Amino acid sequence: MNMSSVVIIRVLKLSLVCMILLALDTVEAQQKLTMGFYKTTCPTAEQIVRDTVTKAVTANPGMAAGIIRLYFHDCFVRGCDASLLLKTIPGNEVESEQDAGANAGTLRGFEIIDQAKARIEAACPKTVSCADILAFAARDSTNVVGGFSYAVPSGRRDGRVSNISEVDLPGPSFNLNALKRAFATRGMSVGDLVALSAAHSIGRADCRFAASRLYLFNGNGTDPSLDPKYAALMKKKCPKDKLSGVTELDIVTPNRLDNQYYRNVNQHQVLFSSDQSLLDSTMTARMVSNYANNPIAWRKDFAAAMVRLGSVKVLTGTKGEIRKKCGAIN
Structure with a gap:
């Protein structure tokens, strides 16, 4: 075997190794999340x-x-x-x-x-x-x-x-198009957006986020799209001179994750303009009405959207690490 043949064989071997490593890296990148991942390694x-x-x-x-x-x-x-x-x-x-x-x-x-x-x-x-x-x-x-x-x-x-x-998160003043773009860039659909919005049926918000609709609409007014009775109640909960407080996002069932949120949207009784914007298109308004009347459909779609959200740009295989403490890298 001459020298040129040896060189060719070595090059071929090196190329084969590179191809194998590339293939392994591709498999690594495509590794998916699985049910029961910890069944044997940490069953509890x-x-x-x-x-x-x-x-x-x-x-x-x-x-x-x-x-x-x-x-x-x-x-x-x-x-x-x-x-x-x-x-x-x-x-x-x-x-x-x-x-x-x-x-x-x-x-x-x-x-x-x-x-x-x-x-x-x-x-x-x-x-x-x-x-x-x-x-x-x-x-x-x-x-x-x-x-x-x-x-x-x-x-x-x-x-x-x-x-x-x-950090680039959807804000309480986002319009519907801005919300759609925010979800689309994460691979999420308009349906996911509407289903997950009901997370605002629980929790609370700083009163400072209410100021733009309660006191500063068009300079110094109240947003006319707010239900008048709801606006009056919010002004009691969030007085103009005390916007450091908090208020419930859903005043009807504040501690219950449910489809009451969609009834609130239809009745113009939501604090954030981003929530009210779900009525700004025929398609999303139809979804809101459907969920308001069909809690089973909403629960099913909310659960599916939560799973899809949990799959956004995940690290798997040997990417990243398993932290010993969640507040700091190893």
Whole structure:
């Protein structure tokens, strides 16, 4: 065998190795979430989360809204990788997602996720990701305050980056087109948008977010699209000189995740203009009316949308890491 033949063989071997590595990387990138991912490695994982969340939310139903909001705000930035749970490192010039204007001082439920994580680490060290724990916790919060549940595929891994500059979340003043764009860029449909909007049937909002519709519409008026009786009630809950307070998003069933939200939208009794905008197109208005009259259909679609949300830009396989503590990278 001459030298040129040896060189050719070595090149072919190197090319084959590169092709194998590329194929493995492609499989890695395409790895999907699966049901029962921890069945053998940590069979008690989901039960631990369920017990922790049920106890906390039963004691304080408002925490369900907090946990579902954590899940939403995490998945909408960098995907569902628990980047929202990372705290800003003192002295680090890059602040975490927690410190963004849309999140700062308004997020709740971190301690519940941390409690579940600590219990799981004691049972199955370095096995269950914070991203999966958050997905399980959102499902279990839904069950406590909504009375229905759904299966959550898992296998997510935790990201190592949380950057305040990347936070780009739908806001309470978004119009319908802006909401559609925000969901579409995450691979979510208009149907997902309408179904998930009912998360605003629980929880509370800072009164400062009500000012634009109660006192500053067109400069110094009240938004005429608000039901007058509802507007008067909101002004009592959020006086113009005391906008530092909070109010329930749904004044009818504030601690129940249900389809009352859609009745509120139809009756123009919602605080955020983003919620009221669901009536601005024939298609979304029809969805609102359908959910207002059909709670079973809404529950089914809400559950499916929560699962799709949990699949946004996930890290799987060897991507990312399994954090020991949810607030810091390993």
